[in-house]
Amino acid sequence: MRDNIYNYVLQLADNSLIMGHRLSEWTGHGPVLEQDIAITNIALDLVGQSRYFYQHAALLKDDGSTEDSLAYLRDANEFKNILLVELPNGDWAKTILKIFFFSSYQYFFYKELIHSLDKQLSAIAEKSLKEVTYHLRWSSEWVIRLGDGTDESHLRMMNALDELWNFTGEMFIAADYELQAANDKIGVDISLLKDDWNKKVEAVFAEATLVVPETKWMQSGGKAGIHTEHLGYILTEMQFLQRAYPDCEW
């Protein structure tokens, strides 16, 4: 059971870290100064969430692991994040849509995780929900702005939707450790979140004059450690310092 919770917490940590790290690539490159700061704030929130989860996972593992060793010294096939968060940022439209899909998922997820029997997870969920509520609000505004904006912004949102939609299904397909955690009332039954998520997406898309795709086939694999080529590149950059100079301090 302890191993199972460990894997469960690790998956939550990996999702937040990889998403946060990806978004941090925008720092200094935002379209305008105000949005540069906004997206950097979001990236920081997510990296902060991942730290809480990694610290908790390290305690559960109890083998000398630390938040740093979990983040910086595991290889790609040990990461359990969903594929959506490791995809390249692309243009502003694709980044916005990715944040919208992920934060609406996190929003409904954390609302349930608050009821976890694991007090630490419950506390992390309560704190993170406040942050994610804003991420969702901010990204929803932008989806509507771009979708219902100019011809070009609408086209870019359509292209982003084509590229990202097939990666949304994985959020609601539970891995073994998620099923077990949900059974033990430690985790969330994510299959139950799908309706709420769909309704939220439909409501925002309606305002954004975007259409939810019919495609049913979905990508998966991330939760089992089978990733796209992109994760390797992220880790190469993110882990460089600890790999090249182990235990380096400054």
Next chain:
Amino acid sequence: MEQKDWPLWEVFIRSKQGLDHKHAGSLHAADAAMAIENARDVYTRRMEGVSIWVVESKNIHASNPDDAASFYEPANDKAYRHPTFYHLPDEVKHI
């Protein structure tokens, strides 16, 4: 949508202890909703505020610095306008 098309907004923040909104700075945004969100991200990152006002800069009318002499200097020698000539009873607090 280029930045030059986004109007300038003035941001006023009320802090937790403060009673009034104070000018915090300015930013660019496409409309009022975006201006408030931008203000949240740019000016309240360190717990500065609990309330935000934004107003488009073009809607602010300012006094002209050249009028300073006629506007403010006449008040210089009118010390009787200050309430410093009253003796307050000790019982009166919070003034």
